[in-house]
Amino acid sequence: MSDRVIEFFFDVGSPYTYLAATQVTAIEARTGVRVRHRPFLLGGVFKATGNTPPAQVASRGRWMVQDLGRWAAKYGVPFAIASRFPLNTLATQRVLAAAERTGGEAAVRALALPLFRAFWVEDRDVSSPAVLVEVANACGLDGTMLVESANAPETKELLRASTEEAVARGAFGAPSFFVGDQLFFGNDRIGHLEDLLASH
Numbered sequence: 581m582s583d584r585v586i587e588f589f590f591d592v593g594s595p596y597t598y599l600a601a602t603q604v605t606a607i608e609a610r611t612g613v614r615v616r617h618r619p620f621l622l623g624g625v626f627k628a629t630g631n632t633p634p635a636q637v638a639s640r641g642r643w644m645v646q647d648l649g650r651w652a653a654k655y656g657v658p659f660a661i662a663s664r665f666p667l668n669t670l671a672t673q674r675v676l677a678a679a680e681r682t683g684g685e686a687a688v689r690a691l692a693l694p695l696f697r698a699f700w701v702e703d704r705d706v707s708s709p710a711v712l713v714e715v716a717n718a719c720g721l722d723g724t725m726l727v728e729s730a731n732a733p734e735t736k737e738l739l740r741a742s743t744e745e746a747v748a749r750g751a752f753g754a755p756s757f758f759v760g761d762q763l764f765f766g767n768d769r770i771g772h773l774e775d776l777l778a779s780h
């Protein structure tokens with residue numbers, strides 16, 4: 581593995597970010613560059629930038645359902661529009677920030693895709709403490725401790741700081757990948773990211 585890094589700012593409530601999250605291992609295998617999972621709060625990004633969720637335009641929302649289905653089929657991954665979408669993911673993202681604070685990137689990585697799957701495949705309420713505890717425990721983490729730590733001031737501050745950092749670096753939505761100061765927005769820009777890594 582190279583000593584370079586791909587930073588992956590993600591929020592479990594974003595369907596395009598779920599698609600991107602299913603590709604992390606393949607991206608690392610193709611590029612030889614490690615992906616660092618960085619939970620942030622997409623709602624905070626929208627608020628800070630004045631951006632809005634794309635599905636607020638009804639016709640775009642209907643098209644997105646088709647587009648997301650096509651990407652899922654292309655990747656060969658299960659996907660269904662979550663019945664609770666759009667979800668307030670503050671509790672979810674704070675649990676991920678708690679995992680980052682207490683267990684480092686390895687803990688975030690262990691928890692991220694199972695939480696995405698719980699929401700975008702199993703249609704579970706990933707903002708519920710009971711579901712968060714169960715999913716984290718199933719990953720071999722201490723779910724009760726993470727849900728408790730989610731409300732610690734240090735955890736709230738970590739999530740706020742990561743969100744502010746992403747916005748300061750130019751993020752306006754999710755998924756947001758960074759290679760150094762270069763932003764790649766969207767699951768559909770993973771190819772551009774890999775082109776950059778191949779050219780340097």
Ligand SMILES: N[C@@H](CCC(=O)N[C@@H](CS)C(=O)NCC(=O)O)C(=O)O
Binds near residue numbers: 596597752765
């Ligand atoms: N074309 C992008 C779309 C990604 C997207 O729409 N992400 C939403 C959250 S699910 C977002 O943050 N949108 C902000 C925007 O489109 O400005 C992709 O294929 O991933």
